[in-house]
Amino acid sequence: MRDVAALARVSLKTVSRVVNREPGVSDDLLDRVEEAIRLLGYRHDATASSLRRTDRRTATIGLLLDDVANPFSSAIHRAIEDVARQRQTLVFAGSSDSDAGREAEFVRALAARRVDGLIVMPVGPDHAALLHERQLGLPMVFIDRLATSSAVDSVVADNRGGLRAAVRHLAEAGHQRIGFLGDLRTIWTAEERYLGYVEGLATYGLQLDPMLVRRDVRGVEAAERATHALLGCAHPPTALITGQNLLTIGAIRALRAAGPHFQVAMIGFDDFPLADLLSPPVTVVAQDPVAMGQTAALRLFARLDGDESPGKQLVVPTHLIVRDSAGAAR
């Protein structure tokens, strides 16, 4: 910038005005500066700029997901990117793999780079480390998992409602023995979905049989094993609800291995591509990751624009997509 100023024979401040498109620069100087910028291949340094600027904005946000390669997470990521771009904001994305240590490390790294805000899918129920950063002044929105503190907003899916709808659908088809596969119970959504399952059973007059429930199941292969175990027990379920997208896939594999067409009805939580082309097509409780991402990003930017109201808890509806895997009890 010094070089530009020297070449254009103006002051530093004038170059700064041109670069920031501030009004009140004569056409003559404006041309000279722009010419000098082109000649020297000058590139504005946004980091130095934000250091000196009063608002200290870096036009940068952090996004911490469970795994950027999971389709649910990457759909959220994309939705957030689209909102951020309209604000000329770049997104640092990272994966926690449900590991509190990685979460803490990532948040530290983001804070050190002075991101303007953070959207995070918290790893566990203990938000102390995250809230510590929040108190130090980092605006924060939780996505997919509820905040207990009113210092942060959260955007979550209607997990319980979705599970109740799934139970209802199966109960109305005559199922009495409905199994459930759930992710790590430290994950908020896994707990909520389980509670929705329990509520659903109660609502539709069904017994909760602990033998039909497998929790803390993580990943495709564990789900496959858990489903096999469920099918092999003394009184196997006639229907199965899976509480996460990878668990759904594992259960489908196990049911498929047990017979060419499912002998057991099933409903998955979270829709996935090609669910309608499997045999049978898989009934699911669909979430809306795009709406969740958009909502979270808008909330964060509202905070950056000065919204100081207490933390909101925003719930995005889920809805049952009836395909064919959850037919009548046999």
Place this chain on the structure above:
Amino acid sequence: MRDVAALARVSLKTVSRVVNREPGVSDDLLDRVEEAIRLLGYRHDATASSLRRTDRRTATIGLLLDDVANPFSSAIHRAIEDVARQRQTLVFAGSSDSDAGREAEFVRALAARRVDGLIVMPVGPDHAALLHERQLGLPMVFIDRLATSSAVDSVVADNRGGLRAAVRHLAEAGHQRIGFLGDLRTIWTAEERYLGYVEGLATYGLQLDPMLVRRDVRGVEAAERATHALLGCAHPPTALITGQNLLTIGAIRALRAAGPHFQVAMIGFDDFPLADLLSPPVTVVAQDPVAMGQTAALRLFARLDGDESPGKQLVVPTHLIVRDSAGAAR
């Protein structure tokens, strides 16, 4: 940092030494400084640090993909993140949507934030804007699409080899009329796969019938329409090769609509989850996005570590996964 120095009654430089774990600070002062850091909730400012530091590193890289939500892209993203984390480096991720304007905008934004390097899936054959940034000093690795310049490295899949293998597999099963669906021909991989198809036909003594080829097909729905058109023509193909993951899905939908079990054999380029559970299971040419991402990241970091050799072109193998959708001609 000033406050920390004041509270610990030491100089700024001493605090800097403690924060950067430089040797040669007495235990006494070290304790005092660490205590002050804790008391004040001091957070190191990595942006100010890199501004002053001689190497000017920000420990930040940019990653520009076609769409962060595409499973192929997000697998690459994850692999790059894992390599970057070992170097304490954060990743800015973004989607170009195959739009040259968005690509240029994103690269500008990254350059302004002084990323240490860039991994990019170039939108089209014209790399002028990207190479301009490269010349200005931004280390750059192309992923998935070949660089024509020796100033950048590229990591690509063996697209032609994969396509030839697919044609061979179909030819050996007796197919004579093999159709092809390709993405925008401005995309390097789309062109390469088409050329591999043409080469394959020539190698196995088959005629290239332009009526069986549809190019510039973009997205699931367009692929569905193109497949319907292909099936409806005077001499329809007995087998179909799709040149991209979304096109594969569109073709599957169209074939499924035409009959419960594929009347037409097919092979998709790029593997996808559940391909083995469809009816019939889908034979594909699998890429290895994780290896591609790792390789690209390692290449970039090698450059950052001072490797000044001419740009390398690294090819990651593809391999045919034979399932059941590409059986004998009927």
Place this chain on the structure above:
DNA sequence: TTGAAAGCGATACCAG
């Protein structure tokens, strides 16, 4: 081992 002073690239404030 420790610190004082200069300066990274930019913006803010105020004077002309």
Place this chain on the structure above:
DNA sequence: CTGGTATCGCTTTCAA
């Protein structure tokens, strides 16, 4: 409309 000067938070250089 334009420019000089202080300063953002930190590292570097060099002297003590």
